[in-house]
Amino acid sequence: MSALDAGDTVALSVDEVFALSRRILTGAGLSLPHAEAVARVITAGERDECASHGLFRLPGCVQTIQSGKMSLDAEPVITDVSPALVRADAKLAYSLLAFERAAPLLARKAKTVGVAALAINNCFHFSALWPEIEHLTDMGVAALAMTPSHAWVAPAGGHKGLLGTNPIAFGWPRPGPHPYVFDFATSAIARGDMALHDIADKPIPDGWGIDADGRPTNSARAALDGAMLTFGGHKGSALSTMIELMAGPLIGDLTSRESMAFDDGSRAAPMHGELILAFDPAIMGGGDVEAQAARAEALFAGFSAQGARLPSERRYAARARSLAHGVRTPQVLYDRILALGA
Structure with missing residues (x-):
């Protein structure tokens, strides 16, 4: 994995976040289909700079896997x-x-x-x-x-x-x-x-x-x-x-x-x-999709007109940054995750 140490943080691409998450989850015993589904949402959280729902969740996932409470490979x-x-x-x-x-x-x-x-x-x-x-x-x-x-x-x-x-x-x-x-x-x-x-x-x-x-x-x-x-x-x-x-x-x-x-x-x-x-x-909406969509867009435009932020706009801006430049995760968390893999 190409992770660049930058003092207190580690730089990872979005793809590397997914690969790391999948490796840790499968290494803990989770089946590949489940591991990939979980890794996708962890990657989404890290990509959108929602730190509490990104890689931070991996140690808890491993603890859950090892709890003996859950099935590791059940087909829904x-x-x-x-x-x-x-x-x-x-x-x-x-x-x-x-x-x-x-x-x-x-x-x-x-x-x-x-x-x-x-x-x-x-x-x-x-x-x-x-x-x-x-x-x-x-x-x-x-x-x-x-x-x-x-x-x-x-x-x-x-x-x-x-x-x-x-x-x-x-x-x-x-x-x-x-x-x-x-x-x-x-x-x-x-x-x-x-x-x-x-x-x-x-x-x-x-x-x-x-x-x-x-x-x-x-x-x-x-x-x-x-x-x-x-x-x-x-x-x-x-x-x-x-x-x-x-x-x-x-x-x-x-x-x-x-x-x-x-x-x-x-x-x-x-x-x-x-x-x-x-x-x-x-x-x-009664079949007139374009008219109802226009009503919704007029509502959203009202937010912008007064300088208000629509929910999720912050995440989308973060997503664009992460896809272009990768993410940075705390070194201490990264080391903890690598230890899980060991």
């Missing part, structure tokens, strides 16, 4: 349940291969009936949702995805973990190379970003977490050992609860508290379900 079972529903049983493996196998059928159903759902069950999930959303917008459908996690987050007014970080993501296909996409945790900050604050010994802002005694804290470590908080108080708490229900009992899968009980201290990635909805703009 895709079931055509109804005209508007696809079910993918990941068979206690990572969610990503199940998603990739089921996504074309989901998009076809959406383009046939207008809206369709994909329920992924019995899956380990660790990644951002926007790579999955972009996969669907590339097929010409709008999409909404959500998943629980572990019970790391206290509900508004509570003092201990009950909810997950519970991300939600949405994408709208647009003319040109990039869709409109947002992806965020319903916790005040993603757990990976909280962990990065802990590693850097950097204080966290008010409202991100509480300690084990339920007291507000500015220590990332105390919040990781205590509980994280939702964004927006009771509003974020309500949205997080909706995700628990829709991506849990609604699709016959675990809540974040049940996922943590399943983990039983192994410190693996959360194991639960994921719900993805796809919408066909042609059918939903």
Whole structure:
């Protein structure tokens, strides 16, 4: 591998990030199809300068692989349940291969009936949702995805973990190379970003977490050992609860508290379900695709007119830089990853 040491960081091409991730994952025992699916989303995170969802995730992936909880080579079972529903049983493996196998059928159903759902069950999930959303917008459908996690987050007014970080993501296909996409945790900050604050010994802002005694804290470590908080108080708490229900009992899968009980201290990635909805703009919009797309573009133009940033614009700018010049990852993380391979 051609990695150039630059003091505290290492330079890698995007292709090298993928190759490194695949090598570490297969070396830890993950089958090649699963390893490549996981490596694709890790590479996407690193490429788009989302540090908490890039190579930073590899050690946790290896820990999950070695936990004894997950299947390393299960073939997902895709079931055509109804005209508007696809079910993918990941068979206690990572969610990503199940998603990739089921996504074309989901998009076809959406383009046939207008809206369709994909329920992924019995899956380990660790990644951002926007790579999955972009996969669907590339097929010409709008999409909404959500998943629980572990019970790391206290509900508004509570003092201990009950909810997950519970991300939600949405994408709208647009003319040109990039869709409109947002992806965020319903916790005040993603757990990976909280962990990065802990590693850097950097204080966290008010409202991100509480300690084990339920007291507000500015220590990332105390919040990781205590509980994280939702964004927006009771509003974020309500949205997080909706995700628990829709991506849990609604699709016959675990809540974040049940996922943590399943983990039983192994410190693996959360194991639960994921719900993805796809919408066909042609059918939903009454058939006049160009007119409805023009309405959407007028809305987006309103952001630019007042100097506001559309969600995902930062990632797309980072993507262009990374594809042209490669990425830089901390030397300490790179060395840790190489040690995993050894």
